[in-house]
Amino acid sequence: MRGEASRIADRVSRDSLAPKLCNSGEDAWRIGNELFTITSALDHNIQLERALTDPSRPVEDKVAVVKTLIGSQAHPLVMEIMSDLVSRRWSRVSDIANAVEDFGVDGMMYYADYTNTTLQVSVELAELHSALLNLPVVRTKLYDATVSSEARIKLLYSLIGDADFTKVTKRLAEHATCNLRNRRYLQTIQWLINKFSRHMGESMVTVTTATPLSKEQVEKLIAIYTAKTDHPVHINSVVDPTVMGGMRIQVGDEVTDNTVVAQLQHLQRTVKATA
Incomplete structure (x- = not known):
């Protein structure tokens, strides 16, 4: 879990630069990929993370390190994002890599928006x-x-x-x-x-069944989980014949498995435990 300083740094930086990333259009793909590469570089070099998050080091020095790291061929917005991040205070040195990764995923999301x-x-x-x-x-x-x-x-x-x-x-x-x-x-x-x-x-509700859901079933699930989560939901219907029957429903980290195969597995475990 990130400390308070890192949460503030991440939020302020993203609030400041998200509009530019959102408006980067097709370049969002390149930006996201470059940020993923930087994330990996940071994860594999604790000394680099320390150099970029040292509060006693002048921001200009840290920006110079960033320029050396990413080179002159990096997208200008990547340089702007990294310069902003190294100017912030971080609770832990590794938190800056988390922030870079978040920006990378945002780049992919905005590219997905751009391509509908x-x-x-x-x-x-x-x-x-x-x-x-x-x-x-x-x-x-x-x-x-x-x-x-x-x-x-x-x-x-x-x-x-x-x-x-x-x-x-x-x-x-x-x-x-x-x-x-x-x-x-x-x-x-x-x-x-x-x-x-x-x-x-909206929330993603993944429903796995042996056969496709009917329109009525989808509408009923939307109504149930919209009321349960108190905001719009999207039903992602996954057909998997191996579940044999019933439904496996996943909302976030919560999984409710009432499939036939799950019930058989539970019965098998119960029989073994009592044997």
């Missing part, structure tokens, strides 16, 4: 999350730091297969396994889903 794919990205992230729920071995390997990032990306795409995901979804899914950041893979995907939901002003 924001809702699609949110749905695809929810589909990826849902697919991984029943694949504990796969998702563990996706955040296994002893495995190379190249191997993790290869595993990711073996899972995605021929899914026609947007390039924003693919990039965010790659980022989650390239830049592990001491997080579980599923935790990062859920964080991204939550950020997109807040960005759109």
Whole structure:
């Protein structure tokens, strides 16, 4: 959890620069990618983080370090964001990398806005999350730091297969396994889903069933969860024949699994416990 100084620094910086990032149009893709690269560089160099967050060091010196880090080819807005961040006070040196990553995700969100794919990205992230729920071995390997990032990306795409995901979804899914950041893979995907939901002003409700939901079922679920969450919701319907029947419903980190396969698994555990 970030300390008070970091929360203030992050909020003030984002309030100041979000409008520029929002209006960057097609460049938001490049900006987001460059910020992800900087995030990784910071995560792997504690001395660099200390140099950029040292309150006793003149801001001009820290900006000079940033220029050396990102070079002259970086997008001007990336330089502006980094210069702003190093001028702030941080509770912990690692919090600056968190702020850079947040800006990177924002860049991807604004690019999705620019390409009219924001809702699609949110749905695809929810589909990826849902697919991984029943694949504990796969998702563990996706955040296994002893495995190379190249191997993790290869595993990711073996899972995605021929899914026609947007390039924003693919990039965010790659980022989650390239830049592990001491997080579980599923935790990062859920964080991204939550950020997109807040960005759109609604909650994502992922409903997994063996057969497609009817229009009436979707409308009923919207009514139930709109009342429950007290704001608009979007129903992401995922069809997975292996659940056999019933529904698995996920809202944020909360999962209610009433599928037939879940009930059978529970029965199996109960029988083993009483045997």
